[in-house]
Amino acid sequence: MAEKLSARLRVEARGGAVDLAAYDPRGTPGGPKGKAAGLAGIQEMRARLAELQERLFAQSAVGGDPRRVLVVLQGMDTSGKGGTVKHVVSGLNPAGLRVRAFKAPTAQERRHDFLWRVRRALPQAGEIGVFDRSHYEDVLIVRVHDLVPRSVWSRRYAAINRFEQSLAESGVSLLKVFLHISPEEQRARLLARLERPDKHWKFSPDDVFERERWPAYREAYEAVLARCSTEAAPWYVVPADRKWYRNWAVSRLLLEHLEQLRPAYPQPDLDVAKYRRLLLAT
């Protein structure tokens, strides 16, 4: 493997603008050739992901290592946040996993600052956390729908960067993934939900009306990617029109992320002979 996928998909804003038109939602950058190879690759990565997760968990349980991973999934409706949890994250051991979906804030949550509910849902040491939506909604839907004045949301980008910097310093390493789909693919997925009565519960009329605001969302996402892809917590753009590529790419990004942490099984100082003797005597 010449180039890492993370290097390829990482958003390097360097203070400039980001133009999502430059990213093809149907693309498969760095990916295997076709769906069959993609699915095989995902299958292959599952065991390695589970092993790295166990090492991370063990290091914290025994070694007191404070590190943990937080995967943030963002993207338009039907972009596959839930599907990624179902097909990628399901390969991990549920004991070391903390998945949280963020909806419209509750009355209690609204009485606190916008990061309050996020802080309470963070993974603990040794865990892998996954956010299906996140604090970024407070500069996405909130911005698009003018839910707070511009003077308020516009200050949040810097607040988010400081927050994520402080997370990184306390051992939370972030993997922020934007699932990039096209409006055409979204239409096809919403139509598919309408076709199947057992999927009607997933269908929200709002999803149809939100499509009218596609350009505003696009702009809001571009602002996020331009302003919040930092050294401590970069953004990755994953083309998501093809589900197999999306699952493959997120698996691969998570694998590279975990490998970079180099978790290792703790080797406690254990008198093996002594305990073997004691056990055989009981």
Add this chain to the structure above:
Amino acid sequence: MAEKLSARLRVEARGGAVDLAAYDPRGTPGGPKGKAAGLAGIQEMRARLAELQERLFAQSAVGGDPRRVLVVLQGMDTSGKGGTVKHVVSGLNPAGLRVRAFKAPTAQERRHDFLWRVRRALPQAGEIGVFDRSHYEDVLIVRVHDLVPRSVWSRRYAAINRFEQSLAESGVSLLKVFLHISPEEQRARLLARLERPDKHWKFSPDDVFERERWPAYREAYEAVLARCSTEAAPWYVVPADRKWYRNWAVSRLLLEHLEQLRPAYPQPDLDVAKYRRLLLAT
């Protein structure tokens, strides 16, 4: 399928005593013939479990159904609580799952009553929660080690029954599973951990010394099964010396439990033709 596994493994104490000697830890009651058939059965149940979980989740998300399931796993060290999470629970969608392991209480937890930390870890509506150890530790290790006076722990059985009754009334349906292993099997598993350096982090010298208290733990478990297997929240004894049977039996119990809830996809009143038209116009 003539008899349900849950009917077979359920503890019917009826106010009398429970004698664990009557339960063979190597037994495979109601199970398939042999390991290969067991593993195939587990595989087969995974899809059905995932489907029932999704229905439960959908009913709460759209229909406002308050129901949720809480699996409580108890058993001696190495009995396979973690293994059950890894091999059985991993078949479920992590988005609707809340796994929590209970260790010795923290200083903060000790400032509250023994049920406090349990209440905070309950699954939310539509979720499946799994406890690796639970409030039962407060009448198990606490009783065996005299961590509180007898007058305190002896009142907890009734407190637990009231607590679980109130959970049942608020929609939390409990599946309490005692993983029953023999001291010989435990020795074999602890020895196996000693043999493998990558398993040393799981080895605790305490586990060896706790073996001396096996009869006291047995008595404490018998008291739990006799006093806390109620109509609202019965206990199930799963023979756990054979890992394949343990995983098969817990899968089966969970399947029967979910089937009994009869979750169904909500059928919201949806004007399919209207939304199809709107979508095709955008």
